[in-house]
Amino acid sequence: MRVVFQHQVTGLRSLSEYAKIRYTSSPEIQRACAPSRKNMAIPIELDHSSHQSLQGQLFEQLRHLILDGKLKPGTLIPASRVLAEQLGISRNTVLLVYDRLIAEGYLQARKAIGTFVNLELPETCLAAARRTATTSAPVRGETVKRPAIPFIGQTPAKNHAQRVDFDFCPDRIGFDLFPHKIWRRFINRIFTSASTQFAECCDPAGLSQLREVIADHLGVARGISVSSDQIIITGGSQEGLNLAARLLVKEGSLVATENPCYHGAKALFESYYAKLIQVPVDEAGLDVEQLPKDGVTLLYVTPSHQFPLGFTLPIERRLKLLDWARRCGALIIEDDYDSDFRYRGSPLTALMGLDDHGCVMYLGTFSKSMGAGLRLGYLVVPKTLIPAARSAKALLNSGNAWLDQATMAEFIRSGAYGNHLRRMRNIYSKRHDCLIESLRDHFGPVRLSGLESGLHLAWHLPDNYPDAPELEAIALRHGVGIYSIGSGTTYAYGKCSYSARTLILGFSSLNEYQIRAGIRRMADAFAGLPADPVRSEVDANVTLTSNPVF
Structure with missing residues (x-):
């Protein structure tokens, strides 16, 4: 059923005209000159069978x-009662529509006068008028002066943009592993109990409840004794790095990094005009003996699971590294990006847990345990840097989104985060073992590193294999994503000893069936190579450890 309403209008006056008459004339003149709502023509067509409501x-x-x-x-529009009668619908329906149109700025109600179409519509206020350029184009050869842009740098590299069937990405987790139901329950609970939080800025350092539960978690899991005041909530680990660099790095500062390293850190320090010093990595992680004796402002290191090779820095080197920082006057950024996932033995105490002289800043993230899209991380600073770090964070973005912080705080406090980590660790352990087994089934005994923890491992190629970049390209053409050092989010300075002979394979975003299928397809792709690397002559009794076996 369709209802059409059309009503003729005569002698219609504008709102401004009528307002002038109303406030300058007698009641009799006002009544005589009042715009009539009768005889108004408004074509309205309602379909009672439509899925859309009449309102x-x-x-x-x-x-x-x-x-x-x-x-x-x-224009004066019909009274709600008149329009409701003509359309054969409830007056409340018309009133609700009028109220909404008034709220959004399309109509304006004047007491004792009526309801009018607004003189200035919301679209006029929300959309900028387009203007053509009035200045003439520069004459050929004429120099156009522009302000100098002091920023330098490049966007941190990402993993394969090309879509592949099996992507062994080292820094991605599966969407199916996110705790959707319980997370949604916590969000709903917090959202309904929120009062003024959405209308106010958070503490730039982060929600106090979240900083407190993180401090408790670090004390148990990483042996770090810190107060919540030392913790700054960040938008992932990259913002934490940016905050640390803003505090400590200026043009010409000497910044040391591992070689190979995380590309996002290297690109960030370069953007601050720092002078980068690459420090070699061996089977025991960062080679402390290769560090400069003096002059270094900052050292970026991944001691628990070196990125990308996966080596674990032993306690002896950790103590030597702290002694070096104390003597050199340098600060260390300890990036503990995936330390929640350890599969063999107890985790070593974090560098910050061993530090007695305030030489270490600890960088943590929820990207590996919850998902990178959550954009939640944290930077733990020495007590002497608390005021500066809080001020720098306030200038950076005045704090992160309140709802995500509140939900994460409740998620940890309730014990759900601990349960989630145990579940994830069990799943990842099976995928970790599945990847190792699949590599051995198709390629014989393999030399691997990074097996004790983390979400990826490094495969060190035998001498009769082609170089890693060539194998990466071949696999990519067959729909399999693997990564050589220097591709994706990894970076190597110059002729790093691992650059050409190491492949990085992540296992966190693939299930066991996908891992087996991906390695099988990769083996099929490699089998046709002239060097035929699929079965190398390596001792069949080789044992896999956290360090590469040679």
Whole structure:
């Protein structure tokens, strides 16, 4: 059933005209000159069989009539009772539509006068008018002066942009592993109990509840004794690095990094005009003996699971590294990006847990345990840097989103985060073992590193294999994503000893079936190579450890 209402209008006055009469004339003149709501023509067509509500239909049609100019600014519209009678619908429906149109700025109600089309529509206020350039184009050869841009740098590299069937990405987790139901429950609970939080800025350092539970978690899991005041909530680990660099790095500062290293850190320090010093990595992680004796401002290191090779820095080197920092006057950024996932033995105490002289800043993230899209991380600073770090964070972005922080705090406090980590560790352990087994099934005994923890491992190629970049390209053509050092988020300075002979394979975003299928397809792709690397002559009794076996 369709209902059409059209009513003729005569002698219609604008809102501004009528307002002038109302406030300058007698009641008799006002009544005589008042714009009549009778005889008004407004074409409205309602379809009672439509899936859209009558209220929705009426709102959209009136709104379009206003925007199309058929109801001009200042036009008096029919009273709600009149329009309801003519359309055969409830007056409340019309009132609700009028209220919405008034709230959104399309109509204006004047007591004892009526309801008019607004003189200034919201679209006029929300959309900027387009203007053509009034200045002439520069004459050929004429120099156009522009301000100098002091920023340098490049966007940190990402993993394969090409879509592949099996992507052994080292820094991605599966969407199916996110705790959707319980996370949604916590969000709903926090959202309904929120009062003024959405209307106020958070503490730039982060929500106090979240900083407190993180401090408790670090004390148990990483042996770090810190107060919540030392913790700054960040938008992932990259913002934490940016905050640390803002505090400590200026043009010409000497910044040391591992070689190979995380590309995002290297690119960030370069953007601050730092002078980068690459320090070699061997089977025991960062070679402390290769560090400069003096002059270094900052050292970026991944001691628990070296990125990308996966070596674990032993306790002897950790103590030597701290002694070096104390003597050199340098600060260390300890990036503990995936330390929540350890599969063999107890984790070593974090560098910050061994530090007695305030030489270490600890960088943590929830990207590996919850998902990178959550954009939640944290930087733990020495007590002497608390005021500066809080001020720098306030200038950076005045704090992160409140709801995500509040939900994460409740998630940890309730014990759900601990349960989630145990579940994830069990799943990842099976995928970790599945990847190793699949590599051995298809390629014989393999030399691997990074097996004790983390979400990826490094495969060190035998001498009769082609170089890693060539194998990466071949696999990519066959729909398999693997990564050589220097591709994706990894970076190597110059001729790093691992650059050409190491492949990085992540296992966190693939299930066991996908891992087996991906390695099988990769083996098929490699089998046709002239060197035929699929079965290398390596001792069949080789044992896999956290360090590469040679």
